[in-house]
Amino acid sequence: MAFENLSEREREILQNLIDHYILTADPVGSRVIANKYAMGLSPATIRNTMQDLEEMGLISQPHTSAGRVPTDTGYRVFVDMLLKPAPLSSAEKIKIQQMISSPANRGIDTILGQTSKVLGEITNQLGISISPRFEEGVLSGIDLIPVAEGKILLVVTAKSGLARTILLEVESKIDRVDLKLMESVLNERLAGLTLGQIKNTLSDRLNDTACSPKLIKMFIDSEAEIWDGKLSEKLHVTGTDNLIIQPEFADRERLTDIIKLLEEKNVLQSFMESKSTGEGIIITIGSENPINEIRECSLVTSSYKIGKISGTIGVIGPTRMPYSKLVSIVQYTARSLTDALSDKK
Amino acid sequence: MAFENLSEREREILQNLIDHYILTADPVGSRVIANKYAMGLSPATIRNTMQDLEEMGLISQPHTSAGRVPTDTGYRVFVDMLLKPAPLSSAEKIKIQQMISSPANRGIDTILGQTSKVLGEITNQLGISISPRFEEGVLSGIDLIPVAEGKILLVVTAKSGLARTILLEVESKIDRVDLKLMESVLNERLAGLTLGQIKNTLSDRLNDTACSPKLIKMFIDSEAEIWDGKLSEKLHVTGTDNLIIQPEFADRERLTDIIKLLEEKNVLQSFMESKSTGEGIIITIGSENPINEIRECSLVTSSYKIGKISGTIGVIGPTRMPYSKLVSIVQYTARSLTDALSDKK
DNA sequence: ATTAGCACTCGTGCGATGAGATTGCCAAAA
DNA sequence: TTTTGGCAATCTCATCGCACGAGTGCTAAT
Numbered sequence: 001m002a003f004e005n006l007s008e009r010e011r012e013i014l015q016n017l018i019d020h021y022i023l024t025a026d027p028v029g030s031r032v033i034a035n036k037y038a039m040g041l042s043p044a045t046i047r048n049t050m051q052d053l054e055e056m057g058l059i060s061q062p063h064t065s066a067g068r069v070p071t072d073t074g075y076r077v078f079v080d081m082l083l084k085p086a087p088l089s090s091a092e093k094i095k096i097q098q099m100i101s102s103p104a105n106r107g108i109d110t111i112l113g114q115t116s117k118v119l120g121e122i123t124n125q126l127g128i129s130i131s132p133r134f135e136e137g138v139l140s141g142i143d144l145i146p147v148a149e150g151k152i153l154l155v156v157t158a159k160s161g162l163a164r165t166i167l168l169e170v171e172s173k174i175d176r177v178d179l180k181l182m183e184s185v186l187n188e189r190l191a192g193l194t195l196g197q198i199k200n201t202l203s204d205r206l207n208d209t210a211c212s213p214k215l216i217k218m219f220i221d222s223e224a225e226i227w228d229g230k231l232s233e234k235l236h237v238t239g240t241d242n243l244i245i246q247p248e249f250a251d252r253e254r255l256t257d258i259i260k261l262l263e264e265k266n267v268l269q270s271f272m273e274s275k276s277t278g279e280g281i282i283i284t285i286g287s288e289n290p291i292n293e294i295r296e297c298s299l300v301t302s303s304y305k306i307g308k309i310s311g312t313i314g315v316i317g318p319t320r321m322p323y324s325k326l327v328s329i330v331q332y333t334a335r336s337l338t339d340a341l342s343d344k345k
Numbered sequence: 346m347a348f349e350n351l352s353e354r355e356r357e358i359l360q361n362l363i364d365h366y367i368l369t370a371d372p373v374g375s376r377v378i379a380n381k382y383a384m385g386l387s388p389a390t391i392r393n394t395m396q397d398l399e400e401m402g403l404i405s406q407p408h409t410s411a412g413r414v415p416t417d418t419g420y421r422v423f424v425d426m427l428l429k430p431a432p433l434s435s436a437e438k439i440k441i442q443q444m445i446s447s448p449a450n451r452g453i454d455t456i457l458g459q460t461s462k463v464l465g466e467i468t469n470q471l472g473i474s475i476s477p478r479f480e481e482g483v484l485s486g487i488d489l490i491p492v493a494e495g496k497i498l499l500v501v502t503a504k505s506g507l508a509r510t511i512l513l514e515v516e517s518k519i520d521r522v523d524l525k526l527m528e529s530v531l532n533e534r535l536a537g538l539t540l541g542q543i544k545n546t547l548s549d550r551l552n553d554t555a556c557s558p559k560l561i562k563m564f565i566d567s568e569a570e571i572w573d574g575k576l577s578e579k580l581h582v583t584g585t586d587n588l589i590i591q592p593e594f595a596d597r598e599r600l601t602d603i604i605k606l607l608e609e610k611n612v613l614q615s616f617m618e619s620k621s622t623g624e625g626i627i628i629t630i631g632s633e634n635p636i637n638e639i640r641e642c643s644l645v646t647s648s649y650k651i652g653k654i655s656g657t658i659g660v661i662g663p664t665r666m667p668y669s670k671l672v673s674i675v676q677y678t679a680r681s682l683t684d685a686l687s688d689k690k
Numbered sequence: 691a692t693t694a695g696c697a698c699t700c701g702t703g704c705g706a707t708g709a710g711a712t713t714g715c716c717a718a719a720a
Numbered sequence: 721t722t723t724t725g726g727c728a729a730t731c732t733c734a735t736c737g738c739a740c741g742a743g744t745g746c747t748a749a750t
Contacts, residue, residue: 029712042724047713065712065731107512107570143490147502155500155510157492165500165510167452238608240585241601256586263583374743387693392744410700410743693750699743707736712729719724 003056003077012039013049014058015082018070022322025247027067072286072319075298079283079323086324088332092122096333101340108132108162108306108341113236115313115337120239123329125317126262128301129236130269132311135196135229137162142190144183146176152218154226158195160307166226170218178212185209199227235265248296248318261293276303276312281327286319300326302334306341313337348401348422357384358394359403360427363415367667370592372412417631417664420643424628424668431669433677437467441678446685453477453507453651453686458581460658460682465584468674470662471607473646474581475614477656480541480574482507487531489524497524497563499571503540505652511571515563523557530554531564544572580610593641593663606638621646621657626672631664645671647679651686658682 006014016037020028030043030050039046050068053059058074061067070078088096099118100111112129119127137158145153150170157163189205190198198205202223206216225231240262249255261268271291275282284299298321301314313334315326351359361382365373375388375395384391395413398404403419406412415423433441444463445456457474464472482503490498495515502508534550535543543550547568551561570576585607594600606613616636620627629644643666646659658679660671 027712031712043712044724044726045722048723051714061713063731064714065710065729067712140493143498145488145490145500147500147508148485148504148506151506151508153488153500153502153508153510155490155492155498157498159493161493161496161512163492163496163498163510163512165498165508167506167508240608241605244597244601244604252589256589259586259589263585372743376743388743389693389695389745390691393692396745406744408700410698410741412743691750693748695748696746698745701742702740704738704740705736707734709732709734711732713731714729715727717724717726720722 003058003081006077006081010049010053011082013046014053014070014074014078017050017059017068018074018078018082021070022320025320027062027069029067032067070320072288075285075319075323076288079285083324083327085328085331086322088328092329093332095122096329096336100333100336109234111337111340112234112311112313113238115333116236116238119313119315119329119333120242123239123315123317123326124242125239125315125321125326126243127236127238127313127315128268128272129313130272130311131232131234132160132162132306132309133229133273134158134162134164134232134309135199135227136194136309138192138194138308139190139198142183142186144179144186146174146179149173152179156195156226158307158309160309162306162309164232166222168218168222170214172214174212174215178215182211182215185211195227195229199223202227230266230270233269235269237262237265243317246318248320254296257293258297261291267291272299272301272312272314275299276301276314279303281331283323283327298323300330302330304334304337304341306338348403348426351422351426355394355398356427358391359398359415359419359423362395362404362413363419363423363427366415367665370665372407372414374412377412415665417633420630420664420668421633424630428669428672430673430676431667433673437674438677440467441674441681445678445681454579456682456685457579457656457658458583460678461581461583464658464660464674464678465587468584468660468662468671469587470584470660470666470671471588472581472583472658472660473613473617474658475617475656476577476579477507477651477654478574478618479503479507479509479577479654480544480572481539481654483537483539483653484535484543487528487535489528489531491519491521491524494518501540501571503652503654505654507651507654509577511567513563513567515559517559519557519560523560527556527560530556540572540574544568547572575611575615578614580614582607582610588662591663593665599641602638603642606636612636617644617646617657617659620644621648621659624648626676628668628672643668645675647675649679649682649686651683 013033016033017028020032030046033046034041034043050059054068057071058077059068060071062069096118099114109131112131116127116129137160140159141157143155147153152168152170154166154168155163203220206219243249244255275284281300281302286298287295289295294316296319297316298319299314299316301312303310303312313330315330358378361378362373365377375391378391379386379388395404399413402416403422404413405416407414441463444459454476457476461472461474482505485504486502488500492498497513497515499511499513500508548565551564588594589600620629626645626647631643632640634640639661641664642661643664644659644661646657648655648657658675660675
């Protein structure tokens with residue numbers, strides 16, 4: 001739909017209406033806009049324009065004698081055409097930097113936990129972070145460490161410095177020599193491949209080796225757990241309390257639905273990952289959202305990088321969210337995170 | 346307080362009252378008890394006894410013309426003297442077993458996730474599980490694996506088969522030989538100690554060695570992250586939606602409080618660990634609870650074992666919870682978990 | 691010791707009422 | 721032609737009052 005030819009006045013009114021609605025959560029009437037935003041127009045004039053906007057499907061009335069509320073398309077137009085990112089205060093910047101970088105040496109998982117926390121806190125929405133997509137990484141080395149009878153610790157390292165460890169179980173005792181052999185075979189045959197590639201071609205590549213068949217079996221059996229990123233990627237969620245307070249979640253039913261979704265994690269995770277493939281900020285508004293439980297929520301996401309591997313962070317909240325602020329915050333946070341992670345390399 | 350000398354009738358009425366209150370969440374009156382529980386007594390008689398119970402502080406009226414509600418001490422007496430664990434249905438047993446043991450080879454973390462989930466689901470409360478207290482474990486071996494420029498993966502293995510990995514950072518390049526040396530020194534000097542002991546005495550033990558001072562520094566610096574269990578122990582929480590539905594959480598304020606607590610994790614974690622040191626089920630009721638946010642909740646916890654290391658699982662819900670059922674469930678789950686974990690050893 | 695009867699106390703739900711907000715539209719003004 | 725003032729109409733929401741029902745405590749009878 002071509003909303004580019006909205007008149008200047010229409011844009012202005014839409015903008016003011018949304019700005020005000022975001023603050024108050026109450027339907028906003030012509031009078032408020034006329035007074036508060038001093039546009040030099042009478043309420044009646046504004047009413048006329050509002051009627052037009054309503055016909056275009058950008059705003060709507062909850063009931064006859066109420067003010068107007070933006071529709072999802074209204075928000076869309078706002079976001080696409082009218083959004084001016086709000087600059088961050090330096091206090092906010094400092095807080096983000098501190099939370100992300102403070103405890104040195106704490107591992108990426110902790111850092112991502114902190115990231116979701118800071119996002120939640122300074123946005124007053126739900127802060128979300130997802131760990132890097134391990135399967136994008138290029139294998140740098142594999143180690144096999146015997147830890148106990150029948151237990152072997154597998155360490156997979158990717159070029160960007162990410163490492164992943166999995167405890168494998170073998171039926172019987174394994175000879176150390178066999179293990180070393182296996183290790184070098186694996187390193188030899190899989191070097192330079194991405195973990196995703198490995199996942200798809202592993203069994204072929206292990207065909208003719210001198211390795212212990214037991215070990216090979218173990219590898220094939222645990223294929224999914226070892227190489228599939230989905231199983232190890234983690235979703236951090238912080239700020240559920242912010243959500244509860246919002247008037248749009250007064251309804252208990254809707255609240256439980258979304259909380260269940262958050263506990264489930266994997267649904268949300270794969271959706272968010274599917275979104276933020278590219279660069280920059282991506283905003284998904286209300287019904288644009290394929291997941292039912294968050295049909296009345298918006299997402300602001302961005303991706304961060306650690307080496308060549310990317311991950312996702314973002315914010316979830318009711319469609320009535322302060323987009324201009326959130327865009328800046330998520331963007332700044334994603335950059336800071338990327339920086340923090342590459343420092344460490 | 347000596348409540349042992351409650352008369353038979355008083356006990357019976359207290360029991361019935363609590364049973365009924367647990368079901369309905371409504372204050373229960375003399376009439377209901379007389380009719381529904383066919384005690385062969387008239388409401389008036391029951392009223393008299395209820396007055397006595399109220400004087401003893403076991404039950405109370407929310408307001409003049411309402412029925413009675415158990416107080417925290419009431420629940421305490423109920424739990425201590427009247428509780429008959431409700432047997433589990435075989436369907437429940439099967440579900441617990443399946444959830445805990447199904448995906449073989451998935452690591453203890455996944456298993457604990459499943460545990461909290463099954464607890465949440467079949468109790469309809471908040472299911473909780475905490476990973477084993479690593480520091481109780483006895484060191485079985487240490488490995489140092491170079492993964493990238495300036496990054497070393499440290500693998501600490503405990504006797505029971507638990508392993509923990511931490512990515513350490515060193516300022517500059519480390520020679521492989523140095524690393525091997527360090528590794529063997531560590532293994533030699535720390536063998537057979539518990540991780541807790543190591544944590545407290547590490548710097549002493551590394552005094553006079555031939556190792557690279559850089560490496561030693563790294564170890565001392567990262568002391569806390571490596572040996573302190575608190576930092577790596579994880580709390581799994583599942584079933585928040587169950588909580589929201591409960592009428593006692595209709596109040597938004599209380600709900601946000603408790604949700605914040607759940608996100609915080611460490612407070613709850615250290616409290617629960619302090620509780621379930623010993624064997625068997627431990628029940629904490631309402632105001633007995635030191636954490637303010639859950640002053641109106643009860644906990645049913647138990648510990649599980651993996652080798653000699655112990656961990657905690659449990660359930661949180663409003664004080665009005667079906668104790669008899671929960672006791673059985675938590676107990677059975679803890680046992681199943683211990684079994685599942687020792688199978689794997 | 692138990693019970694029936696009764697007056698009394700409260701919370702809860704329901705309907706009516708009225709204030710307030712906002713719209714749509716029309717005719718007058720710019 | 722665009723803007724505005726005026727006005728009737730609509731609909732929500734908070735409040736008030738009221739009657740109902742539930743439950744108690746006490747007393748007198750069993």
